[in-house]
Amino acid sequence: MALKRMDNVGIVVEDLGGTIDFFRELGLELEGQATIEGEWAGRVTGLGDQRVEIAMMRTPDGHNRVELSRFLTPPVVADHRTAPVNALGYLRVMFTVDDIDDTLERLRTHGAQLVGEVVQYKDAYRLCYIRGPERLLIGLAQELS
Numbered sequence: 001m002a003l004k005r006m007d008n009v010g011i012v013v014e015d016l017g018g019t020i021d022f023f024r025e026l027g028l029e030l031e032g033q034a035t036i037e038g039e040w041a042g043r044v045t046g047l048g049d050q051r052v053e054i055a056m057m058r059t060p061d062g063h064n065r066v067e068l069s070r071f072l073t074p075p076v077v078a079d080h081r082t083a084p085v086n087a088l089g090y091l092r093v094m095f096t097v098d099d100i101d102d103t104l105e106r107l108r109t110h111g112a113q114l115v116g117e118v119v120q121y122k123d124a125y126r127l128c129y130i131r132g133p134e135r136l137l138i139g140l141a142q143e144l145s
Helices: 016-026 039-045 100-108
Strands: 009-012 029-037 051-058 065-073 092-096 119-121 125-131 137-143
Touching: 016 029, 016 051, 016 065, 016 100, 100 125, 100 137
Parallel strands: 009 065, 092 137
Antiparallel strands: 029 051, 051 065, 119 125, 125 137
């Protein structure tokens, strides 16, 4: 059987509301919110008795989603948010935007900080990394062609 699609990328956060606001400003749409709990959920994650608030954010094209999760139980056990770009494991999600300068300006009002600088790769892209809410690492790309 062939792979059908990538469904979502999951990000665990402490401030669900603030992170939703940030991703809305970036251009994602809130698809829905729910509290997930019960024995079945713990069997999927291996965490046992869990209670987690989630928000599903959808990209404007409708093809990709970011699932934001705030664990109520069990408590969060690790924090990878300050890891540099060359750390092992999942680190960032990258979004293509129309205007990287305008996007940076809007996201700064939600606490975004530029990691390095905005650079141009050939005549193809302008790129940068930012730290968003809760120090999440996010890549931004602007196509130049």
